Amino acid sequence: MAIVESRSRSEWQELDRSHYMHPFTDYKDLGEKKSRIIVRADSVYIYDADGKQILDGMSGLWCVNAGYGRDELVEAAAKQLRELPYYNSFFQCAHPPSIELSRLLQEITQPQFNRAFFAGSGSESIDTMIRMVRRYWELMDQPDRQIIIARENAYHGSTIGGTSLGGMKLQRAQGGMLVPGIEHIGQPYWFGSDRSLSPDEFGLQVARLLEQKIEELGADKVAAFVGEPVQGAGGVIVPPETYWPEIQRICDEHGILLVTDEVICGFGRLGEWFGADFYGVRPDLMTFAKGVTSGYLPLGGVMVGDRVSDVLIDKGGEFYHGYTYSGHPASCAVAIENIHIMQRENLVDYVRDDIGPYLQEKWHSLAAHPIVGETRMVGLMGALELVRDKSTLDRFDKDEGIGTKCRDFLVDNGLVMRAVGDTIVVAPPLILTHAQADELVEIAWKCLDLTAQAVS
Ligand SMILES: *Cc1c(COP(=O)(O)O)cnc(C)c1O
Secondary structure, eight states: OOGGGOOOHHHHHHHHHHHHHTTTTTTHHHHHOOOOOOOEEBBBBEEEETTTTTEETTTTHHHHHTOOOOHHHHHHHHHHHHHOOOOOOOTTOOOHHHHHHHHHHHHHHHOTEEEEESSSSHHHHHHHHHHHHHHHHHHTOOOOOOOOEEEETTOOOSHHHHHHHSOOHHHHHHHOOOOSSSEHHHHHHOSOOOOOOOOHHHHHHHHHHHHHHHHOOOOGEEEEEEEEESSSTTOOBBTTTHHHHHHHHHHHTTOOEEEETTTTTTTTTSSSSSSHHHHHOSSSEEEEEEEGHHHHHHEEEEEEEEEHHHHHHHOOOOOOOTTTTTOOOOHHHHHHHHHHHHHTTTHHHHHIIIIIHHHHHHHHHHHGGGTTTEEEEEETTEEEOSSSBBBBOOOOGGGOHHHHHHHHHHTTHHHHHHHHTTTTOOOOTTTOOOOHHHHHHHHHHHHHHHHHHHOO
16 A cells, blocks of 8 residues: 555654654644645646645656656656665766766766766765865965855855854854854845846845955955855856856956855756856856756765866765765766756756746736835746835735745645745746646736735
């Protein structure tokens, strides 16, 4: 008997309350509200224990890029699990899936990337990157270059390394001491600024916070700058076009490593293979996870540019770092098949030339709604800002929890989007059809109406 059929919805909810400590959850709140139990999924839809169909406008957690119900991915995992379910890559061993995936990643990334290091998740890939960056500068005989600069409101996972590098205030405030040697600068969030500058001027100004920070710390102390091409969990913060080229210039001039955290933007989300391609920057390292397997199995990793890998290989000796599940055979087999699907179905081009522009246009039509202050979307990743007053763009009171109210209306009406404060974010599977895009925007408009009614 399938697990799902063995108990009723209320039994699942009761057991959930008693035994399961959820990630990123207010436990008391959950105990009062009960969970929505999701039992199956297909294409872009998830189904709850009552059989209700919901359009998954978040691709799970930004990861199910190729959509649900992909037999090819299931078969790839099953075949690999039968053949070789596990073996490690420590101590001079390897297996075909991890080697083949490294080669395939080299093929779809910029020319400076010839090597991949694997981890089990995005957070682990961030930890790997932090250790690699610092090790690189040790080997370059500049051991004082240890500080990594990231941004406020950035999300880089929730291990100690990820929490330390991330810029989420509430997350960082819990649990005591963090990893030292990490600094944060402002984020390129034009709507969240006083909007006295044009977006392009603002983009330059915020990028130059990096230069100021480097000068304040001394370039000989700074190892790397790390940023998500588009900040995801922070509220789909799409930087002005001037931002990334200026960041590239500053990193180049000061010789510091540039790292893009591609955990969300990688694997087609922006209509290019990676966010760095979309913004035309040349990172030295890229962290990835989520979309690499479309979430079917856990996998993360770091693409290591020649600048860094050459040094680690030539001078490094043993790198005392790695995970039991680095390059897990089944995860790698799924990733290979997932990339093949994306290539066969031209999903990256589909996002860039077809469904991306189609959804973007519809999405921007939501800007006409009385409680929407701004809409943004690049590729298939977007946000809208809820405001009390469209003419002044004044926000609602924080206590009103208007974002959460809107999110609840959305789910009740058959669409998952996420609320980041009063910012509603969306990132549907890349296989979204035109009809599904219409459905998404129709439900969104209806729920904006319901939200507006609920406050007036
Ligand atoms: C989700 C995310 C991570 C963390 O990935 P996990 O697999 O949850 O550990 C890191 N960076 C970014 C940009 C993410 O969105």
